[in-house]
Amino acid sequence: MNVENDVIDNLAELERFLLIVEKGGxxxxxxxxxxxxxxxxxxxxxxxxxxxxxxxxxxxxxTAEIFESGKDMVKNGVKPKH
Incomplete structure (x- = not known):
């Protein structure tokens, strides 16, 4: 498995990661x-x-906290901010 050493520990960082993946970054x-x-x-x-x-x-x-609290974000995607 290709896991980076730094662990995502907040929802803002998870959102950034998902957006980077989505945009092909x-x-x-x-x-x-x-x-x-x-x-x-x-x-x-x-x-x-x-x-x-x-x-x-x-x-x-x-983290375990992000695993639980980030499920909807991963499942439904990041919503654009207005």
């Missing part, structure tokens, strides 16, 4: 979606960027 090709997941080996949580055939392209750790 990470140079990832074939992005099909994002989701929150749990590592079976150690129980840590992460936000995952998936490509075709559910292939993991990138993952970034999230």
């Amino acid at each position: 990470l140079g990832l090709e074939g992005v099909a979606g994002v989701g929150l997941a749990t590592n079976n080996a150690d129980g840590s949580h992460f936000v995952a960027v998936f490509g075709d055939n559910h292939k993991l392209l990138l993952a970034r750790g999230v």
Whole structure:
């Protein structure tokens, strides 16, 4: 799994990460979606960027609090601010 060392620990940072992925700012090709997941080996949580055939392209750790409170944001996308 390609998990960066820094863990997302607030909703604003999760929102920034999702927007960067959505706008193609990470140079990832074939992005099909994002989701929150749990590592079976150690129980840590992460936000995952998936490509075709559910292939993991990138993952970034999230705190337990963000795993719970960020579910709607990941599921429904980031809403534009007016």
